[in-house]
Amino acid sequence: MENQAYIKQLLADYLNKQISREEFNQLFSQLGDLEDEAFKATVLQVLESQPAFVDARFIDERVAALYPQLQAKIERPVKWQRRWHLVRPYISVAAVVLVILFTGWFLLSERQYPKKKDIVTTEQVLPGTNRAKLTLADGLTVDLSEYQNGVIMGDEIKYSDGSRVLGSTGKGASLMTISTPKGGTYQITLSDGTQVWLNAGSSLSYPAHFPEGERMVEVSGEAYFEVAKDEKRPFKVSSSGQQIEVLGTAFNIAAYPDEADTKTTLVQGKVKVFNLIAHHSNLLRPGQQATVHGAHIEVGQANVEASIAWKDGLFNFHELTIDQAMKQIERWYDVNVRYEGKKPSGYLGGKMSRGVKLSTFLNFLEQDFQIKAEWKSDRTLILKPAS
Amino acid sequence: MTSSSPNISVNLLCKLRDGDTLAFEEIYRALAPKLYQRLLRLFKDTATVEEIVQDTFLKLWEKRQQIDPEQGFKTYLYRIADHLAIDLFRKISRDKALQEELWASAVSFYLQTEETTIGKEQYQLVVQAIQQLSPKRRQVVLMCKLEGRSYQEVADAMGISVSTVSNQLVKAIKEIKRYVLRSAHGEQIVLLYLLGWMIIFQ
Numbered sequence: 383m384e385n386q387a388y389i390k391q392l393l394a395d396y397l398n399k400q401i402s403r404e405e406f407n408q409l410f411s412q413l414g415d416l417e418d419e420a421f422k423a424t425v426l427q428v429l430e431s432q433p434a435f436v437d438a439r440f441i442d443e444r445v446a447a448l449y450p451q452l453q454a455k456i457e458r459p460v461k462w463q464r465r466w467h468l469v470r471p472y473i474s475v476a477a478v479v480l481v482i483l484f485t486g487w488f489l490l491s492e493r494q495y496p497k498k499k500d501i502v503t504t505e506q507v508l509p510g511t512n513r514a515k516l517t518l519a520d521g522l523t524v525d526l527s528e529y530q531n532g533v534i535m536g537d538e539i540k541y542s543d544g545s546r547v548l549g550s551t552g553k554g555a556s557l558m559t560i561s562t563p564k565g566g567t568y569q570i571t572l573s574d575g576t577q578v579w580l581n582a583g584s585s586l587s588y589p590a591h592f593p594e595g596e597r598m599v600e601v602s603g604e605a606y607f608e609v610a611k612d613e614k615r616p617f618k619v620s621s622s623g624q625q626i627e628v629l630g631t632a633f634n635i636a637a638y639p640d641e642a643d644t645k646t647t648l649v650q651g652k653v654k655v656f657n658l659i660a661h662h663s664n665l666l667r668p669g670q671q672a673t674v675h676g677a678h679i680e681v682g683q684a685n686v687e688a689s690i691a692w693k694d695g696l697f698n699f700h701e702l703t704i705d706q707a708m709k710q711i712e713r714w715y716d717v718n719v720r721y722e723g724k725k726p727s728g729y730l731g732g733k734m735s736r737g738v739k740l741s742t743f744l745n746f747l748e749q750d751f752q753i754k755a756e757w758k759s760d761r762t763l764i765l766k767p768a769s
Numbered sequence: 770m771t772s773s774s775p776n777i778s779v780n781l782l783c784k785l786r787d788g789d790t791l792a793f794e795e796i797y798r799a800l801a802p803k804l805y806q807r808l809l810r811l812f813k814d815t816a817t818v819e820e821i822v823q824d825t826f827l828k829l830w831e832k833r834q835q836i837d838p839e840q841g842f843k844t845y846l847y848r849i850a851d852h853l854a855i856d857l858f859r860k861i862s863r864d865k866a867l868q869e870e871l872w873a874s875a876v877s878f879y880l881q882t883e884e885t886t887i888g889k890e891q892y893q894l895v896v897q898a899i900q901q902l903s904p905k906r907r908q909v910v911l912m913c914k915l916e917g918r919s920y921q922e923v924a925d926a927m928g929i930s931v932s933t934v935s936n937q938l939v940k941a942i943k944e945i946k947r948y949v950l951r952s953a954h955g956e957q958i959v960l961l962y963l964l965g966w967m968i969i970f971q
Binding site: 396397398399400401402403406407410413414418421422425426429438439440441442443444445446447448449451452453455456457732733750 | 790793794797798801802805806807809810811815819822823826827830851855858859861862863866868872875876879886887888891919920921931932935936938939947
């Protein structure tokens, strides 16, 4: 009870005035410990209490300045409705014209445009979602549901909520592949209980059931593994230029074909990274990262949190160059990035939710980095210094 | 609920329900200021507040057909806004990086801070940040925030419009915030912190 009163007092102080850094830290450590319901009740209750500052003129200005944006978002369909009566006399003419245009478009479209693409703006470029394709040993492919986030391999293939994807998983050692497009992510639980998170534009090949002796999978792109412990059957992951061997452990591997380096970051346990070109291996300890570049292998301390942020729905741009960060943006939003003039140098920092629209990111790029992005209808972004 | 908010008539709500954008605008102009103020107390940052205000009213527009004009409308609107606000504030309470950003927001929001409250270092930082501003922005900050003059007075003194004053002030605060945040993490690393979250309207 006393504690409750203390939090409320701190919160009220925070709402009404500048508090000290110690009080601020206190407040958030206390708030962080509350259960959701108590948190909500506390904040709302204090928020109802005496409003302190009133800078009415400032707020009125901001509120008025904000309206045009809001209006633009709600008005489009209504305008159309209102003008309908003006259009009516021309409908029959329009219909004929439309039929002609449509026929022409239909005849041409198949040759000229492999896929129908509407012209979109960056406001409409949504972030990636749960999308993946499963390819069975016989070549049959299944598009996995966007409303599920993972599949589980077993005697049957199921979604993580238990509903069925496919009846039989085929013969034991036959290889299957799960692959995500750009803008897609998916989770998979292998037959031994190992969990794998696939990032965008990645694929994982694995047998329906692992044989005796070893568990072997192949990855392209980026994946985070939580390997089920099984000392009798080491788990091996091969990817461009390297193979890694693990017992029971969690690690992230980034091996995109369009990036020169293959990076393995160990979260916990023990892995051995084997450079297939140099025939040389290194043992990683938790918190370390191995970078394989051709015959070269380098082991160093990793920023683990940044390396696996994607699996928890975040971009972590910590110490990434703009070029590296834009590679992630390309994959997640399914866009192509080009630079006009010289590539911007320098590093980014900070985190961003993977749930924001592309336009939100671009606003920040412009405001905080003076980099302007020009959007082309073929989903290309052209970056240049803002003048 | 704050009783000082203007009342919204049943008639106006019926118009809103039927998709009348003028009614929507009237409701926005009547209720958004109080909502803005409430959110600003919590987040101390105009960009964050404006995103929530917009999302709240967009959601209201999407769900206008479900409005019951006889029921407490303000409660309904505040419930939408509070839901968004609490979600974000919850997120901040669990994330050190977001707390760092919120702290920078608070420090740059209350510029008439005493050195004794935020400590010498932070105080110096704010002073430096103000010095880095362009002369025009610095003047707006000094007059509005530190001398406590009204926007009209500042506008008259500088020969600019009131909306330019508020715009310059928002930009200045943002610059100060960025300065404070950057120093919290040292060196030349440019920070890109983003309270990103997405709301899907059904």
